Every structure is written in C-alpha cells, then in structure tokens.
Amino acid sequence: MNSVYLEGISVIGPGMPDWPMARQVLRQESALEIAPVTLTAPDILPATERRRAGAATKLSMSIGLAAARDAGLDPATLANVFTSTGGDCDNCHALLETLASDDRMVSPTRFHNSVHNAPAGYWSIATHCMAPSTSLCAYDATLGAGLLEAATMALGNGQPCLMIAFDTAYPKPLFQLRPIPYPFGVGLVISPVPTATSRAELKLSLVSTPADVMADTGLESLRQQIPAARALPLLQLLARQTAGRVVLDYLEGCQLAVEVVQ
Amino acid sequence: MRPLRLSAYTLTSALGAGLADHVAALRAQRSGIVRQHWETIDFEFCMGEVAGVDGVVLDSAFARYDCRNNRLAQLGLAQDGFAERVREAIARHGASRVAVLLGSSTSGILNSEIAYRHRDPQTGRLPEDLYYRETHNSYSVADFVRRYFQLSGPASVVSTACSSSAKVFATAARMIDAGLIDAAIVGGVDSLCLTTVYGFSSLQLVSPDPCRPFDASRNGISIGEGAAFALLERPDTAVAGEVWLTGAGESSDAYHMSSPHPEGLGAQHAMRSALASAGLQPADIGYINLHGTATPSNDAAEDAAVCAVFGTQTPASSTKGHTGHTLGAAGGIEAVICALVLTEGFLPAGVGTTTQDPALHCHYLLSQRDQQVQHVLSNSFGFGGSNCSLVFSRVQA
Numbered sequence: 001m002n003s004v005y006l007e008g009i010s011v012i013g014p015g016m017p018d019w020p021m022a023r024q025v026l027r028q029e030s031a032l033e034i035a036p037v038t039l040t041a042p043d044i045l046p047a048t049e050r051r052r053a054g055a056a057t058k059l060s061m062s063i064g065l066a067a068a069r070d071a072g073l074d075p076a077t078l079a080n081v082f083t084s085t086g087g088d089c090d091n092c093h094a095l096l097e098t099l100a101s102d103d104r105m106v107s108p109t110r111f112h113n114s115v116h117n118a119p120a121g122y123w124s125i126a127t128h129c130m131a132p133s134t135s136l137c138a139y140d141a142t143l144g145a146g147l148l149e150a151a152t153m154a155l156g157n158g159q160p161c162l163m164i165a166f167d168t169a170y171p172k173p174l175f176q177l178r179p180i181p182y183p184f185g186v187g188l189v190i191s192p193v194p195t196a197t198s199r200a201e202l203k204l205s206l207v208s209t210p211a212d213v214m215a216d217t218g219l220e221s222l223r224q225q226i227p228a229a230r231a232l233p234l235l236q237l238l239a240r241q242t243a244g245r246v247v248l249d250y251l252e253g254c255q256l257a258v259e260v261v262q
Numbered sequence: 263m264r265p266l267r268l269s270a271y272t273l274t275s276a277l278g279a280g281l282a283d284h285v286a287a288l289r290a291q292r293s294g295i296v297r298q299h300w301e302t303i304d305f306e307f308c309m310g311e312v313a314g315v316d317g318v319v320l321d322s323a324f325a326r327y328d329c330r331n332n333r334l335a336q337l338g339l340a341q342d343g344f345a346e347r348v349r350e351a352i353a354r355h356g357a358s359r360v361a362v363l364l365g366s367s368t369s370g371i372l373n374s375e376i377a378y379r380h381r382d383p384q385t386g387r388l389p390e391d392l393y394y395r396e397t398h399n400s401y402s403v404a405d406f407v408r409r410y411f412q413l414s415g416p417a418s419v420v421s422t423a424c425s426s427s428a429k430v431f432a433t434a435a436r437m438i439d440a441g442l443i444d445a446a447i448v449g450g451v452d453s454l455c456l457t458t459v460y461g462f463s464s465l466q467l468v469s470p471d472p473c474r475p476f477d478a479s480r481n482g483i484s485i486g487e488g489a490a491f492a493l494l495e496r497p498d499t500a501v502a503g504e505v506w507l508t509g510a511g512e513s514s515d516a517y518h519m520s521s522p523h524p525e526g527l528g529a530q531h532a533m534r535s536a537l538a539s540a541g542l543q544p545a546d547i548g549y550i551n552l553h554g555t556a557t558p559s560n561d562a563a564e565d566a567a568v569c570a571v572f573g574t575q576t577p578a579s580s581t582k583g584h585t586g587h588t589l590g591a592a593g594g595i596e597a598v599i600c601a602l603v604l605t606e607g608f609l610p611a612g613v614g615t616t617t618q619d620p621a622l623h624c625h626y627l628l629s630q631r632d633q634q635v636q637h638v639l640s641n642s643f644g645f646g647g648s649n650c651s652l653v654f655s656r657v658q659a
Contacts, residue, residue, distance in 0.1 A: 001440040001441050001442055002440070085399065085400075085401075086399070086400075087400070087421075092371075095457060095461075096371075096374055096375060096378045097378065099375050099378065099456045099457065099460060100375070100378035100379045100381075104456065104460050105460060105463075105464055106457075106460050106461055106464050107464060108461075108464045108465045108520070110461075111457070111460075111461030111462070111464055111465060112461075112465070112519045112520040112645055112646075113519075114457060114461065115367065115421070115422075115423040115644070115645045115646055116367070116400055116421030116422070116423075117421060117422040117423055117644070117645070117646040117648055118519065118645075118646055120422070120514075120646055120648070121514075121519050121645065121646025121647055121648070122519070122646075124514040124515065124516040124646070124647055125516050125517065125518070125519075125647070127516070128516050129514060129516055130513055130514050130515070130516050130527070130528055130531060131513070131514060132512035132513060132514070133422075133512070133514045133648065134420055134422060134429055134433070134512070134648075135420065135421055135422050135646075135648075136418045136419065136420060136421070137399065137400035137401045137418065137419050137421055138401045138404070138417060138418040138419065139395060139399050139401040139405065141401075141417070141418070142401075142418075145416070145417075145418035148416060148437070148442070149418070149433060149436075151440070152433075152436035152437055152439070152440045152442070153436060155436070155439070155440055156435070156436040156439060156440070172386065173381060173386050173387055173388045174374075174388075174394065176387060176388060177388065177392065177393075177394035177395070178394055178395070178399075206358070206415075206416065206442060208358070208414070250416075251408075251414075251416070251417060252414070253358070253414035254358065254414050254415060254416060
C-alpha cells in the first residue's frame with residue numbers, strides 16, 4: 001500500500017503520562033517507573049458529562065486531543081478510528097451486575113454507554129466533529145486493526161485521520177478473564193500526503209514474520225499485557241527519531257510491519 | 263469509489279434461513295416478529311427471534327466459541343452455498359489475501375450475562391466455563407469466522423451500534439483499494455441478549471406491538487437478531503445481473519448519544535457522501551432501504567434527511583417490520599435485502615405500517631411493487647451518532 005505520513009502523536013500509560021515523558025523512557029534516558037495513571041476529563045466535555053465520564057472516555061479523549069494538538073489540526077476536521085479491546089469495561093461490569101440482580105432495570109445512561117462506540121460518540125459531540133468515525137475491536141490485535149484502518153481511511157478519503165487506540169484496566173471479576181492491569185492509550189494523526197510538518201513517512205505491510213519485542217523487561221511486560229501497548233516497538237523507533245523497521249503484533253499468521261522513513 | 267462485486271451473499275433472520283425464505287417473506291409482506299417470553303425475562307415482548315439457533319452445534323474445535331452469536335454465525339454461513347463460494351475465493355486469492363470484517367453490537371455477551379448469575383458468593387469469581395475471549399469480547403465473531411475458514415489475512419469487528427455491519431463494506435473497500443487484500447468476508451451478526459432488551463426498555467424505545475416504521479402510531483422498535491454475509495471482490499469484467507457495491511458514505515451526528523439530530527444532518531452527510539462516491543445523482547436511486555427503526559424521533563429525523571437529499575418521490579421502505587431491528591447485523595441484513603431488490607425486480611413494502619404518518623413526507627411503500635431498478639441506497643444509523651449509507655447497483659446487460 002502507499003505510504004502514509006505521521007503528523008501527530010500522543011501516549012498515556014503507566015510511567016508515561018505524556019509523549020515527552022514516554023519519549024525519554026523509550027530512549028532509555030529515564031527508567032520506566034510504573035506509577036498509577038492519572039486520567040482527567042477534558043474540559044471540552046459539558047460539565048455533567050465531565051462528572052460522569054469514566055476512564056475510557058477520559059483516556060480516549062485525552063489521547064485524541066493531545067494527538068490533534070501535536071499535529072496542529074482541529075479535531076473537528078479529523079476522521080477518526082477508535083480502537084479498543086473492551087471499550088468501557090467498567091460500564092460493562094456494572095451493567096452485567098445489574099442484569100444478574102433481582103432488579104434488572106438498567107439505567108438508560110448505562111445502556112447507551114454500553115455501546116463500543118460510546119467514547120467515539122462523546123468525542124464527536126465534544127469536538128463537534130461530523131467526519132466519519134469508526135470503532136473497532138480485534139482482541140489482542142486491536143492496535144494493528146486500528147492502525148490499518150486509520151491508514152486506509154486516510155488514503156481512501158484523501159484526508160488526515162486520527163487513530164485513538166486505548167484500553168483501560170479491567171475491573172474484577174472480568175479481570176480474572178482479561179487481566180489488563182493499567183490504562184494505556186496511543187494517538188496517531190496520519191496524513192495521506194507529506195506536509196511541511198510531517199514527522200515521518202510510514203510504510204505499512206502485512207508479513208508472517210514474528211513480532212518484535214521490547215528489550216526492556218518492564219516495557220515488554222506492558223506490550224504483552226495491554227493491546228494498545230502493542231504499539232511500543234513503533235513508538236520506540238519514533239522516540240529515537242531514526243529510520244528503521246518494526247514488526248507489530250497483530251493476528252495469528254499476520255503481523256504488521258511498519259517501516260519508518262525519517 | 264471503485265466498485266466491488268458481491269460475489270456471494272446470504273442472510274438469516276426471523277424471516278428464515280437463506281435468500282429464498284427472505285424473498286418469499288418480503289414478497290408476501292410477512293413479519294417474523296412474534297410476542298413471546300424469552301430466556302429469563304419476566305415480561306413478554308415482541309421480537310424477531312431466529313428459529314433453531316439453540317440447536318446449532320459448533321464443531322468440537324470451536325467448543326470455546328460456543329455462544330448464541332457464533333451459533334447464529336455458523337447457521338448463517340451454511341446457507342446459500344456461501345461457505346463454498348468463500349472457499350473458492352480463498353483458493354483463487356490465498357488465505358492471507360481474504361479479510362474478515364464483521365459488525366456486531368453485543369457479540370456473545372449473553373454468556374457473561376448468565377455467568378454473572380453464577381459468581382462465587384464468597385469470592386465473586388466467575389465460573390470457569392466462561393470463555394470471555396471467544397464469546398463476549400467484541401472480536402469474537404470475526405475470530406470465529408477467520409478460524410472457520412482458516413484464514414490468515416486481516417480481521418476486525420466494527421462495533422458502532424446499529425451502523426456496524428454497514429460500515430464494514432466501506433472498510434473492505436478501503437482495504438482492497440490499498441492493495442492489502444483481494445477479497446473480504448463482510449457482514450454482521452447480532453443476537454438476542456438481556457443487555458439490549460432491558461436497555462432499550464429503560465429508554466422506553468421498545469414497542470408493545472410489532473414495530474410499525476413510519477406509521478402515524480409507531481411507538482418503538484422490535485428487537486431482532488440476524489446474520490448476514492457477503493463476499494466482496496474486485497470485478498474483472500462486468501457481468502449483467504451482478505450486484506456491485508458502488509458507493510459508501512459515513513458521518514457522525516456530533517449531537518447526542520441516543521437521539522438523532524432532529525433534521526438528520528449527519529444522515530444527510532452520509533447519504534450525500536455515498537452518492538458522491540458512487541458518482542450518482544439522487545434521481546438515479548430507485549429505492550431506499552430506510553434505517554426506519556419505528557421510534558418516533560428516529561423516523562422523523564430520517565424522513566427529514568431523506569426528503570432533504572432526495573425530495574419526496576423516491577420509493578422507500580424499512581424492512582425492520584419484517585425482521586425486527588437486528589442492531590449490529592441490520593446494515594448487513596439490509597445490504598443483502600438491497601441485493602435481492604436488484605436481482606428479483608421488486609420493491610418491498612413495509613410491514614406493520616398501515617397509515618404513513620402525515621408528518622413524514624418521503625414516498626413510503628405500503629404495497630409491493632414489481633419494478634426493476636438499477637441503483638438502491640441503504641441507510642444505517644447508530645447510537646453515538648454513527649451514520650453509514652451504502653449504494654448498490656445492478657450491472658446492466
């Protein structure tokens with residue numbers, strides 16, 4: 001497929017509260033210290049929504065805003081791809097508890113927040129963005145699915161596209177079956193054409209060779225535990241601002257190679 | 263967009279399994295919606311249940327994938343020789359060049375809903391036989407279908423509520439255009455579960471009677487379930503009578519989580535964008551398969567949007583009075599119904615609707631019409647303000 005161009009980037013994860021800090025960790029200028037991730041509701045949300053916003057909305061919106069800002073683009077203009085393995089899994093747990101109780105009447109808000117695209121819905125309302133938006137899931141391959149969709153959407157529409165990959169920690173008892181311990185989010189703004197401010201040219205292809213791993217055991221642990229953190233090998237290459245090629249974990253028999261041309 | 267051929271397609275809903283059942287039911291204006299009890303729900307409601315799902319047995323290799331949604335997927339794949347056509351396509355293109363791109367809203371969440379009733383009273387632990395990855399996770403059905411055909415190409419689930427399985431057609435088109443794949447299995451599967459029954463009830467959006475889209479007395483949806491699949495490929499040549507995907511348009515309402523924009527602004531964007539991508543004018547469209555859920559506000563917003571784009575003359579109907587609202591499967595189900603409209607030469611009238619709401623001005627079909635049209639448009643709109651319109655065309659002789 002044709003090259004795409006990276007215009008903006010954002011990261012939020014344990015020990016990596018933003019891209020500048022993540023860049024230091026990924027360049028091994030400072031050690032990864034797993035610290036609780038502080039998520040805040042962006043002030044573009046209406047006050048009532050800000051109070052009610054769960055981790056999934058806070059994380060995805062913060063990621064999206066930071067990536068758009070980094071690209072110098074108005075979020076209202078950006079087609080977007082939300083990709084997450086479990087969406088708002090706290091809301092899902094609360095809903096399942098109610099449905100297993102004696103009084104099964106769920107709250108209307110719980111229900112409309114249960115759709116996988118709820119964070120995308122809040123994003124479009126808060127940013128006034130009427131551009132195309134999709135919400136994906138591919139279990140552990142969710143990051144790869146989102147990156148492919150964002151790149152093909154940018155190429156197909158001839159317009160930049162924002163990928164927001166995010167996962168939040170699973171609550172008990174679902175944690176027993178899906179042990180994602182920390183929130184992690186990655187935002188990338190991808191353009192179909194090079195611009196004056198493009199960070200890098202990205203060449204994506206599907207390969208059957210194994211995915212790259214992180215040399216640092218702490219980062220490798222995050223990569224394995226959180227689907228959105230499957231982006232770490234690419235983020236490290238971008239942090240080092242060097243050309244190179246990484247293979248990101250995607251699906252069985254189908255991995256996603258990304259060649260970075262600086 | 264560069265057109266894609268629907269090389270094979272099939273659908274399973276409350277109307278039956280496979281194309282023939284659907285042609286017969288659509289021609290007869292028969293509804294599959296029935297008032298009944300379901301699972302442990304302590305009230306009767308009107309729903310479009312697919313017959314025989316409980317009796318479907320998955321191959322032993324897929325034991326962990328066993329849930330209502332994947333049973334429905336397997337039932338759907340077995341109709342109309344669809345699986346054979348897919349295997350032929352895999353032989354042509356290679357297992358790594360065929361993608362699986364499916365829509366689902368609730369996946370196999372029913373398994374988790376039931377498992378939550380059986381948590382350990384002391385520890386809260388879930389039963390050991392709940393396989394979250396293979397059933398409840400949104401990716402479940404695409405994972406199942408990818409393994410069913412032993413594919414090694416890209417795969418994902420689009421989960422944008424009721425537009426999910428329309429949007430996968432657009433995703434497939436982009437992936438084929440980018441040269442990543444040669445073919446895609448697209449469609450959607452969604453099955454009955456407590457989340458949607460109690461959820462839509464909490465929003466007071468469930469009709470006490472079988473739903474009546476665009477009727478003056480419409481008062482809510484009837485929840486249905488279904489599976490629809492299509493095999494998309496780039497056509498080498500144009501063969502008369504083939505059905506092609508010729509346009510797709512997507513947009514966001516940016517208005518409200520569960521109510522449409524009153525003038526259907528987002529819906530208008532999606533329809534105009536689909537027409538533009540097909541290179542067609544509104545007058546070229548011979549039939550519109552409406553989203554038509556039968557809630558007062560959804561139908562009013564869609565009517566406003568359709569009239570703004572097409573005027574009031576284009577024949578239109580919703581087939582949710584037949585199938586119920588199959589949610590994440592609705593876009594796929596209605597895409598296949600559009601293919602039937604193009605190949606069978608008839609425009610299906612709505613069912614359940616007796617008098618069109620005088621406040622709605624589109625040309626809603628109340629009686630069947632035998633007519634060959636060349637281009638049709640299908641609307642799918644979901645919670646969160648997610649809109650998708652698709653254009654399908656019949657290759658002329």
